[in-house]
Amino acid sequence: MAAVSEDSQAAGLHDGGPLPRAAPEAVGMSSERLARIIPMLRAETQARRLPGAVLAVARRGHLVFYEAIGYLDADQSTPMPLDAIFAIASMTKPIVGAAALMLLEEGRLGLADPVERYLPQLGARRVAVLNEPVLSGCGPVETVVAERSITIEDLMRHTSGLTYGGRGTTAVHRLYPASSDAAGASLTAAEFLDRLAAAPLLFQPGTVWDYGLSIDVLGLVVEAIAGQGLGGFLEQRLFRSLGMTDTGFQVPLGKLGRLARPLARDPDTGATQTVPDRGKALRFECDGAGLASTAADYLRFVQMLLDGGSLGGTRVLGRKTVEMMRMNRLASGIENCISAVDPLSDGYGFGLTVAVRERAGSLMGSPGDFFGNGAYGTHWWADPQEQLAVVFMAQTPGLQRRHYRQIVNALVYQAITD
Missing domain, CATH: 3.40.710.10 (DD-peptidase/beta-lactamase superfamily)
Structure with a gap:
């Protein structure tokens, strides 16, 4: 630490x-x-x-x-x-963004890279179907296959589909940590990734700007590449x-x-x-x-x-x-x-x-x-x-x-x- x-x-x-x-x-x-x-x-x-x-x-x-x-x-x-x-x-977040861009300048990271290249847990994603039961917060949550992987660019511009649990009332939001602080205080990095891997994305990658846990994942990508x-x-x-x-x-x-x-x-x-x-x-x-x-x-x-x-x-x-x-x-x-x-x-x-x-x-x-x-x-x-x-x-x-x-x-x- x-x-x-x-x-x-x-x-x-x-x-x-x-x-x-x-x-x-x-x-x-x-x-x-x-x-x-x-x-x-x-x-x-x-x-x-x-x-x-x-x-x-x-x-x-x-x-x-x-x-x-x-x-x-x-x-x-x-x-x-x-x-x-x-x-x-x-x-x-911008400080972590600068760290990621340092790795990009060294040829160790690309904006189009799929996140699972560095964090395999986050591959093969599914996306929630935002029907009435989901929007009302009741569920169950139906899902479809993600049309493409989450990219590093998606993480950096908040278009990953990874949301903050505290920023909505749908059945999908209930599956996510409420905030970055809540995640950092209550979960280890491994537990955090497991939690995200088990939850469906709120949106298809690259379709909606949604403020959420994207930069927390970006930081873990930096750690995986840097080895520290x-x-x-x-x-x-x-x-x-x-x-x-x-x-x-x-x-x-x-x-x-x-x-x-x-x-x-x-x-x-x-x-x-x-x-x-x-x-x-x-x-x-x-x-x-x-x-x-x-x-x-x-x-x-x-x-x-x-x-x-x-x-x-x-x-x-x-x-x-x-x-x-x-x-x-x-x-x-x-x-x-x-x-x-x-x-x-x-x-x-x-x-x-x-x-x-x-x-x-x-x-x-x-x-x-x-x-x-x-x-x-x-x-x-x-x-x-x-x-x-x-x-x-x-x-x-x-x-x-x-x-x-x-x-x-x-x-x-x-x-x-x-």
């Missing part, structure tokens, strides 16, 4: 920031307009709707805004530090290269004091809310949601993607590989259900583990901008046209996380002046 490195100060990231700094005006942004962000977020913490947050904004490769607001804990006893560590949920655990592979090949010294599948004892916590209750519903404790080891490194990270670390990852695969003279991926990653891969024959999962994602298609803007939608941005969100309140996006990279870290697992995504989006873009 890979742990977050103890030596976060060695890279000097927390002293000077994750990227070279610049005055906002030097890169076409307004200091005065960026300053609007702090009172807005502070008001949210004072109203006890937001425990605290860290926001990092970079333009043209330079850090222009890097602030911690509010508190690390629900009882507001510890101010939020810049190097706070957050459970990033599905923001794990995913956490070790990421540490050696990605995190060290990018100086991501506080990112891993388990936060070590010496850093638990920096682990951010949510409010005890959802401010809208009053329901009890929690975030998985990343100080505890998972049974397997659930590749769809298991990482913890900081705003600084993740901004360096996003900036690497924005810069075409390199950061500070260190190349992680080839430029054309990153271009392929952030190209919409939902062809006209694939049903795009992204906005059904997240209404703020209208206007987006999907590339290789990242959502990609195709047209105007609810949020400001540019054609070709790309993003990833986490279910516990973290999100990021990159806008190649504006040379903009943004990472927002908070632990808000309720639906108010969509509210912060909207307001941070607006407050960052309104500060662009050129």
Whole structure:
């Protein structure tokens, strides 16, 4: 089980920031307009709707805004530090995508490869017939033979037919683990694969975008090819290269004091809310949601993607590989259900583990901008046209996380002046 490195100060990231700094005006942004962000977020913490947050904004490769607001804990006893560590949920997925693309660049993996080449358990699939008994949640589940294998591309763009059990009420959903976190906390990797192998696919491979367990399987493909655990592979090949010294599948004892916590209750519903404790080891490194990270670390990852695969003279991926990653891969024959999962994602298609803007939608941005969100309140996006990279870290697992995504989006873009 890979742990977050103890030596976060060695890279000097927390002293000077994750990227070279610049005055906002030097890169076409307004200091005065960026300053609007702090009172807005502070008001949210004072109203006890937001425990605290860290926001990092970079333009043209330079850090222009890097602030911690509010508190690390629900009882507001510890101010939020810049190097706070957050459970990033599905923001794990693009990192696993980058790992898979490294193997693709080495000729060890291809997008058209069938998944059973690496994980034989997932071959010879059957697909559920979505008739009335299945849709009502009663069953029994009738199946037909899959028209083709699940491919690596299907895993990376969520068209595999592997779903999240917690995202539906059909009789098929009941056969799947509820989420990546639920799988990682309760199953070994072998048990997870056996569970998926026994369940029918919800859709024929390559026909419907459906958010689910695809990236968890992709991570196990990486492990099978690399011959090592995913956490070790990421540490050696990605995190060290990018100086991501506080990112891993388990936060070590010496850093638990920096682990951010949510409010005890959802401010809208009053329901009890929690975030998985990343100080505890998972049974397997659930590749769809298991990482913890900081705003600084993740901004360096996003900036690497924005810069075409390199950061500070260190190349992680080839430029054309990153271009392929952030190209919409939902062809006209694939049903795009992204906005059904997240209404703020209208206007987006999907590339290789990242959502990609195709047209105007609810949020400001540019054609070709790309993003990833986490279910516990973290999100990021990159806008190649504006040379903009943004990472927002908070632990808000309720639906108010969509509210912060909207307001941070607006407050960052309104500060662009050129």
